[in-house]
Amino acid sequence: MTAATRIAVRGIRAHAFHGVYDFERENGQEFSLDIVFEIDGGRAAATDDVGHTLSYGEVARTARRILAGEPVDLLETLVERVAGAVLDLGAQGVEVTVHKPEAPVGVAVDDIALTIRRERTSGVSDPVLLAAPAAPVPVVLALGSNLAHDGRAPRDVLGDAVGRLAHADGVHVWAVSPLVTTAPVLADGQEPQPDYVNAVVLATTTMPAAEVLALAHRVEAGAGRERRERWGARTLDVDVIAYGTATSTDPSLTLPHPRAGVRAFVLVPWSLADPEAVLPGEGGGPVAELAAAAPDRDGLGPADEGWDPLAPGATGERS
Numbered sequence: 001m002t003a004a005t006r007i008a009v010r011g012i013r014a015h016a017f018h019g020v021y022d023f024e025r026e027n028g029q030e031f032s033l034d035i036v037f038e039i040d041g042g043r044a045a046a047t048d049d050v051g052h053t054l055s056y057g058e059v060a061r062t063a064r065r066i067l068a069g070e071p072v073d074l075l076e077t078l079v080e081r082v083a084g085a086v087l088d089l090g091a092q093g094v095e096v097t098v099h100k101p102e103a104p105v106g107v108a109v110d111d112i113a114l115t116i117r118r119e120r121t122s123g124v125s126d127p128v129l130l131a132a133p134a135a136p137v138p139v140v141l142a143l144g145s146n147l148a149h150d151g152r153a154p155r156d157v158l159g160d161a162v163g164r165l166a167h168a169d170g171v172h173v174w175a176v177s178p179l180v181t182t183a184p185v186l187a188d189g190q191e192p193q194p195d196y197v198n199a200v201v202l203a204t205t206t207m208p209a210a211e212v213l214a215l216a217h218r219v220e221a222g223a224g225r226e227r228r229e230r231w232g233a234r235t236l237d238v239d240v241i242a243y244g245t246a247t248s249t250d251p252s253l254t255l256p257h258p259r260a261g262v263r264a265f266v267l268v269p270w271s272l273a274d275p276e277a278v279l280p281g282e283g284g285g286p287v288a289e290l291a292a293a294a295p296d297r298d299g300l301g302p303a304d305e306g307w308d309p310l311a312p313g314a315t316g317e318r319s
Helices: 022-027 042-047 056-067 075-089 154-167 209-222 264-273 287-293
Strands: 005-016 029-039 093-099 113-119 137-145 171-176 180-182 196-205 237-243
Touching: 005 042, 005 056, 029 056, 029 075, 056 075, 075 093, 075 113, 075 209, 137 154, 137 209, 137 264, 154 171, 154 196, 154 209, 180 264, 196 264, 209 237, 237 264, 264 287
Parallel strands: none
Antiparallel strands: 005 029, 029 093, 093 113, 137 196, 137 237, 171 196, 180 196
16 A cells, blocks of 8 residues: 555544443443544645545544444444445545443443554455556456436546546556446346446556555545445446456456456447457457447447547546
């Protein structure tokens, strides 16, 4: 991890109902959180642009919402939820301490505190994904959205995401596909959702694959992405489809993406952006051929060839 800036938010307080005893659930007690999170603050310092940092106010509000929210039995569960939420907002690393000074331990104590530390790439263990490349590596990212964010329609959410990717250190975006639309994948009994708009971004990067994944999560967080339900509606998905010819079965980042070869909403825009593209790995091959054979091909709407978020003045340059 390359985070250089540490930001502390201490004393986030709430009356909450966490604990294993019935009286804790009935009466509640005072809890507080201390959070120290890490970001790469170099770009924010260089540009003096608040859009290039992570708001400590948003971190505090998010943490307090969890602290005051659904009760849990264990402090371990509580701090894991808080840490995960802060990482989803875009932090590269986070240390969370929860204080429970009124804990029923049977003796007088000033405080009971539990601390954990988590890093965005901590779930990635494959050395292939952690190694910095000797030269720029081609990377393929698939973007999708079916919810507006801050009053911006899904196509504009994708444009903003492309802009953030294009301005990220260590990333050179050289092509963006047209937009295509597709119906959402739903579980049995799941509520209907709006159609998705989808695009593919082609870039080269000097980042390790694990840092590309971290960047994708930061861009998602910037668009208000929340992971509450599998196949749920979302403001933004950014999936790492391929990183050069690298292959990995790491559960945090499987490469190439295990379902890319049968997803028309990935293959069709990819083939439009790069007709000669090849999906590496088992089940791969020429992307245009895979797109033509994809089982969900008939569910795609017509491509929007006029969408160009990299054009001067386009929505994607907003970030």
